[in-house]
Amino acid sequence: MKPYDMGVLFDECAEHAIPTTVRLDRPFDIAPEGGTSYDVPAxxxxxxxxxxxxxxxxxxxxxxxAIVKDNHWDYVLLACGAIRLGAVPAQIAGNLDAPSLATLLHRLRPSVLLAGSAVLQRCAEAGVDLRGLARTVLALGEPVPGARSADDVRGTPPPPPRRPEPDAPLVVVHTSGTTGVPKLVVHSTRTVIGTLARFEAVRVPVLAARRDDVLANAGAWAHGRAFCWTASVFCLGPRSISILTGADPDTADPVLRAAPPTIVEATPANYLRLRPLLSRLDNAFRNVRLYLSTFDAIHPPTVRDYLAASGRRTPLWMQGWGQSETGPLTFRFFTRGSVRQRGERHPGTRNLGHPVPGRTRLRVVDPATLRPVPAGRPGLVLAATAATCLGYVGEDDRWAAKRDGRWFNTGDIGVRRRDGSLLLLDREVDHAGALSCLEIEDVVADRLPEVIECVVLTTRGRPPLPVAVTEDGALDRAAWATAVRDLPPLREPVALRWDEVPRTATGKVRRSALLAELQDGATLPGSGRWT
Incomplete structure (x- = not known):
C-alpha cells in the first residue's frame, strides 16, 4: 500500500487489514475518555x-x-480530518509565545481555529486574544468564554471525503523559529506525500519498518515530520507504535517497557532528556535495531550511549538533515565503531553524509556572490529537490529571496567534502569566520559528561559566549578550563538549567533569544538574509 489521500489514510489502512496497534503515553486531547490504545479502525x-x-x-x-494545542499525535488526526473535507490544516505548536502565535494566525486567517483551552488562557494572560483571529474558535478542554467547545460540534455526520488535487495546498506546517517568528510552510500532496512519504513507504531492507517491528516516537507532533511519518509508517504496518508526547523519563519508561521498541525516532532534544533511561536496570532500548534523528544537530555522546544500550549485535543510527521546506536532504549512518572516538576535534555527527541518491542535489556557494565554491571551502548550502514546498503563507517576498530557479537557500553554512559528503558548520546568521559553533559544542559535550547541552553564541567583535546546560545549573570551572584548553578563545561560560533556555517546539535552542537574555544589544555575526 502506498499513501496518497491523507483524508482517508486510516480508512484505506483498515480496508487493507493493517494490524498496527497504537499505544499512547496519555489519552488524546481530542478524546480524553478514549484511553491509550487504538487499532487502525478506531x-x-x-x-x-x-x-x-x-x-x-x-x-x-x-x-x-488552524490547530494550536498541546504536543500530541492527534495533531495529525485533526489535520487528516480537515483534509477529508477539503480544508487546508495548519499545524502550529501550542508552546510558541503569544505574539508569535498571533502573528502566524494573522498571516493564515483561518476560518476555524481549534485550540487548547490552556493555550487560549495563556495567551489571554499575556495580553493576546487569539479568539479574534478566526471566524470560529473551538476550545479543547475547559470552557473558554467566546469559544465553542468540542461538545458543541459532537455527533454531527461527517461530510463525504474529497480527494485532494496533487499540486493544491494540502497542509501548512511551520519552521522551528530559532531566529524569530517561524515561517508558515505550505506543502502539497505531491511534495509531502508523493515525493517524501511514498519514498519512505518502500520496504527497504534494514531501514523500513517490518511487520514485526515495534516503533517508538518521541516527536514534535505539530511539525511536518509527524505528518509525513504517519503517512509512511501506517502503510508499512508495523506490529505496534508507542507515542510519546514529552520527554519525562518516568512517564516514558512504563510505555517503552510495555512494548520494548525495535525502532526509535525522536527529536535530538528528546533523546537528550530520555538518556537517564539508558542506565536503568530494565533497559527499554535493549531490542533497538535502528535509531532515527532529524530536526537538529545530534552530538556524538548521545549517539554513542544509545547504540551501546542496544543488545543487538549491529544496531544502526540514521541521521537525516533537511528542513521543513524540503524534507530530508542528506542522510548518514552511525555504528558503534564510527562514534568510538571521544573528545577530539573531528567531524563526528557534523558530517551529514550524502544527498539522497536520485532525489536531492546540493550546491555550496559564496554568500556574497552566490557562485559555487570548490570542494573544501565553506559556503551557503543550496538544495534542489522535488519535495520543495509551495511557499510561505503571507511572506511571498521572503520566499522569493530564498529561491533561485530550482535551488532553495537553506541558510546553512557548510563544506562540500571531496567525497561528496556535507560538513555542517553553522547557520549563516550565527557563523563567525573560521570558527564552527557546532564543532565546539560537539567537543564540549564529549569531554564533559555533566554538560547536558553546550550552546555557543557568537557576536560581532567579541569571542563566542558558551552556555553550559546542566541538571542543577552548576559547572565545575576547573573541568571546563581543561576541556576547552585547545579550542578557539571563548568567554567565561554561563551555566543554566534545561528549563532556563528558550526553545522551539522541537527543542532547538532559540539562540538569538538566549543571546538577547544574556547580553543586551549583542549583534549576530551573520547577515540573517536567509533565515
Whole structure:
C-alpha cells in the first residue's frame, strides 16, 4: 500500500487489514475518555469524527484552518480530518509565545481555529486574544468564554471525503523559529506525500519498518515530520507504535517497557532528556535495531550511549538533515565503531553524509556572490529537490529571496567534502569566520559528561559566549578550563538549567533569544538574509 489521500489514510489502512496497534503515553486531547490504545479502525473512526467537527464549525473546501494545542499525535488526526473535507490544516505548536502565535494566525486567517483551552488562557494572560483571529474558535478542554467547545460540534455526520488535487495546498506546517517568528510552510500532496512519504513507504531492507517491528516516537507532533511519518509508517504496518508526547523519563519508561521498541525516532532534544533511561536496570532500548534523528544537530555522546544500550549485535543510527521546506536532504549512518572516538576535534555527527541518491542535489556557494565554491571551502548550502514546498503563507517576498530557479537557500553554512559528503558548520546568521559553533559544542559535550547541552553564541567583535546546560545549573570551572584548553578563545561560560533556555517546539535552542537574555544589544555575526 502506498499513501496518497491523507483524508482517508486510516480508512484505506483498515480496508487493507493493517494490524498496527497504537499505544499512547496519555489519552488524546481530542478524546480524553478514549484511553491509550487504538487499532487502525478506531483511528479511522476518530478522523471521521473530527472531520465532522470541522464541518460543523464552518470549515469548507479550500478554507485554511488552524490547530494550536498541546504536543500530541492527534495533531495529525485533526489535520487528516480537515483534509477529508477539503480544508487546508495548519499545524502550529501550542508552546510558541503569544505574539508569535498571533502573528502566524494573522498571516493564515483561518476560518476555524481549534485550540487548547490552556493555550487560549495563556495567551489571554499575556495580553493576546487569539479568539479574534478566526471566524470560529473551538476550545479543547475547559470552557473558554467566546469559544465553542468540542461538545458543541459532537455527533454531527461527517461530510463525504474529497480527494485532494496533487499540486493544491494540502497542509501548512511551520519552521522551528530559532531566529524569530517561524515561517508558515505550505506543502502539497505531491511534495509531502508523493515525493517524501511514498519514498519512505518502500520496504527497504534494514531501514523500513517490518511487520514485526515495534516503533517508538518521541516527536514534535505539530511539525511536518509527524505528518509525513504517519503517512509512511501506517502503510508499512508495523506490529505496534508507542507515542510519546514529552520527554519525562518516568512517564516514558512504563510505555517503552510495555512494548520494548525495535525502532526509535525522536527529536535530538528528546533523546537528550530520555538518556537517564539508558542506565536503568530494565533497559527499554535493549531490542533497538535502528535509531532515527532529524530536526537538529545530534552530538556524538548521545549517539554513542544509545547504540551501546542496544543488545543487538549491529544496531544502526540514521541521521537525516533537511528542513521543513524540503524534507530530508542528506542522510548518514552511525555504528558503534564510527562514534568510538571521544573528545577530539573531528567531524563526528557534523558530517551529514550524502544527498539522497536520485532525489536531492546540493550546491555550496559564496554568500556574497552566490557562485559555487570548490570542494573544501565553506559556503551557503543550496538544495534542489522535488519535495520543495509551495511557499510561505503571507511572506511571498521572503520566499522569493530564498529561491533561485530550482535551488532553495537553506541558510546553512557548510563544506562540500571531496567525497561528496556535507560538513555542517553553522547557520549563516550565527557563523563567525573560521570558527564552527557546532564543532565546539560537539567537543564540549564529549569531554564533559555533566554538560547536558553546550550552546555557543557568537557576536560581532567579541569571542563566542558558551552556555553550559546542566541538571542543577552548576559547572565545575576547573573541568571546563581543561576541556576547552585547545579550542578557539571563548568567554567565561554561563551555566543554566534545561528549563532556563528558550526553545522551539522541537527543542532547538532559540539562540538569538538566549543571546538577547544574556547580553543586551549583542549583534549576530551573520547577515540573517536567509533565515
Amino acid at each position: 483511528l479511522a473512526g476518530l478522523v471521521r469524527e473530527v472531520s465532522a467537527w470541522w464541518h460543523a464549525a464552518g470549515a469548507r473546501p479550500g478554507d485554511p484552518v
